[in-house]
Amino acid sequence: MSSVVNGSAPNGHVSRILKPGIYAPIPTFFLPDSEDLDLPSFEAHVIRVANAGVGPLIAGSMGEAIHLSHAERVTLIHAARNALDSAGLKHVPLIVGTGAGSTRETIELTKDAAEAGADYAIVIASGYFAGVLTGNKEALKAFWTEISEKSPIPVMIYNYPGASGGIDLDSDIISELALACPNLCGVKLTCGNVGKLTRIADTVSGSDFSSNHPRKNQNAPFLVLGGFTDFITPSTYANGHGAITGLANVAPYSVVELFKVSVASRQDPSLLTKALHLQGIIGRADFTIAKASISGTKYLLEKLYGYGGLPRKPLPPISADAAHALWDHPHTQALVKLERELSGKVKVQ
Structure with a gap:
């Protein structure tokens, strides 16, 4: 077994180290006529973001997980792991979305993902019965408790009301789950609630949390991650751990630089001005592009890197007018300029 893959949990599964930082929900690319998986584009993009210091998350919302069969998710895991290993990136962990309609199916898919090479799972509650689940604290806690207990890999909570029928976990539920479930490794807050992030981060960053509530896997601390880039600097000062953000697909070097400078500014306050400058550019771009x-996002990837394509039906493509407006928008162009500067490419004229 590779020395870079360590930290065996009691269940025997081994996961690569999960660190604070920036992660990208990788799009799933499809061939234009058949809508079959476009694996070469997928593999190229996984390597592109990983080389920029961004961790890949596959089969999430941006990856159109709801449009993928179980077999396709497994295929993507194998493809991503093989691509990373072949590129000398064996240390990079894979986070995989395994949320499904029922608790039973989610557990099955999580086990399949672990077998295929996933290091971590991220799980969202299905919104199909949101009318019953919303506000039912015990049912929601039971969902992530059972999955984390039966999963062979650490599990991250995915809180995204827009993709789960409005189910929005509050800070009490998430904090209680973190305290009670040693196989939970974090939360992604795509609700955009900065106050919620602050409260949860305070709970898990306290000196007594790691000693009184150790994780089952020593490589899997409980990370509190935002779902957007517009509050990375403020969340860093509230003991947040970074973000899982779709914008890191478009501008991985820029978002990584924002996180690094924000973290460094806590020790060197003279860097805070730079952090806030980057935060302004990136926050405005995130607001526009999201x-x-x-x-x-796929249109911008096509424009910048030569691949992207269309979403799977019934999601519509971006219209030509909207695409041109997105590319020409000053927020987008400011980000593109920054990204090309940071990645060492020729500056935009």
């Missing part, structure tokens, strides 16, 4: 959703 509104274009998956199709907009």
Whole structure:
């Protein structure tokens, strides 16, 4: 077994180290006529973001997990792991979305993902019965408790009301789960609630948390991650651990630089001005680009890197007018300029 893969949990599964930082929910790319998986583009993109210091998360919302069969998710895991290993990135962990309709199916998919090479799972509650689950604290806690107990790999909570029928976990539920479930390794807050992030981070960053509530896997601390880039600097000062953000697909070097400078500014206050400058550029770009959703992100990838394509139906492509407006928007162009400077490419004229 490779020496870079360590930290065996009691269940015998081994996971690569999960660190604070920036992670990207990788899009799933499809061939234009058949809508079959476009694995060469997928593999190239996984390597691109990983080389920039961004951790890949596959089969999430940006990856159109709801449009993927179980077999396709497994295929993507194998492809991503093989691509990373072949590129000399064996140390990079794979986070995989395994949320499904029922607790039973989620557990099955999580086990399949672990067998295929996933290091961590991220799980969202299905919104199909949101009318019953919303507000039912015990049912929601039971969902992540059972999955984390039966999963062979550490599990991250995914809180995204927009993709789960409005189910929005509050800070009490998430904090209680963190305290009670040693196989939970964090939370992604795509609710955009900075106060919630602050409260949860305070709970898990206290000196007594790691000693009184150790994780089952020593390589899997409980990370509190935002779902957008517009509050990375403030969340760093609230003991947050970074972000899982779709914008890191488009501008991985820029978002990584923002996180690094924000963290460093806590020790060197003279860097705070730079952090806030980067935060302004990136926050405005995130606000603009996020509104274009998956199709907009894929369009920008096509424009910048030569691959992207269309989402799977029934998601529509971005219209030509909207695409041109997105590319020409000053927020987008400011980000593109920054990204090209940081990645060492020729500056935009």
